[in-house]
Amino acid sequence: xxxxxxxxxxxxxxxxxxxxxxxxxxxxxxxxxxxxxxxxxxxxxxxxxxxxxxxxxxxxxxxxxxxxxxxxxxxxxxxxxxxxxxxxxxxxxxxxxxxxxxxxxxxxxxxxxxxxxxxxxxx
Numbered sequence: 046x047x048x049x050x051x052x053x054x055x056x057x058x059x060x061x062x063x064x065x066x067x068x069x070x071x072x073x074x075x076x077x078x079x080x081x082x083x084x085x086x087x088x089x090x091x092x093x094x095x096x097x098x099x100x101x102x103x104x105x106x107x108x109x110x111x112x113x114x115x116x117x118x119x120x121x122x123x124x125x126x127x128x129x130x131x132x133x134x135x136x137x138x139x140x141x142x143x144x145x146x147x148x149x150x151x152x153x154x155x156x157x158x159x160x161x162x163x164x165x166x167x168x
Contacts, residue, residue: 047071047157049140054162057130061166065125067140067159075118078143081125082152083136083164090139092150094125103148108134130166137161 053065065081080095094104094114102114111130116123123140141155149155 047142049142049157049159051138051140051159051162054138054164056165056167059131059166059168061130062126062128063130063164065127065138065140065162065164067123069121069123069140069142069157074121074142076146078146078148079116079123080141080143080149080155081114081123082139082141082155083134084139084161085133085136088136090152092152093138095148095150096123097148098146101148103150105150127164130164132166132168135164135166137163 048070049067051067076098078097081093082090083093084090092105096102096114096116111128113126139161140159142157143155
C-alpha cells in the first residue's frame, strides 16, 4: 500500500517562508520522479515542481527563484522550500510520485498522490 503524507502547510504572511515535506511509504521510490502540485479554489490543479532521482529539477515559471524542490532518497522524502510567499500562492499543495524516472508536468503522469496540505498566504 503506497502512502504519501504531506506536512508543513499553514497560514503565513506575504514574504514569509514555509517548508513542505512529503514522506512516501509502501515501496522504494529512489528511482522515481517526485513532484509538487497545487490547487487553488475554483482552479485546476497546476504543476509546481518536480525532481528526478539524481537531483535534476524543474520548477514552474510562477515559482522559479522562490521555491526549491529537493529530495532525500534514503528517507523517501521530498521537500518544497517556499520563500517570498505571495497571496497567489494560496492553495492546497499535493505531493505526487510517478512510476518512472523522467520529470513530467502533467498531473495525469503521476501515479500516487498525498492528501494535500493547505497553504494560506495573507497580504
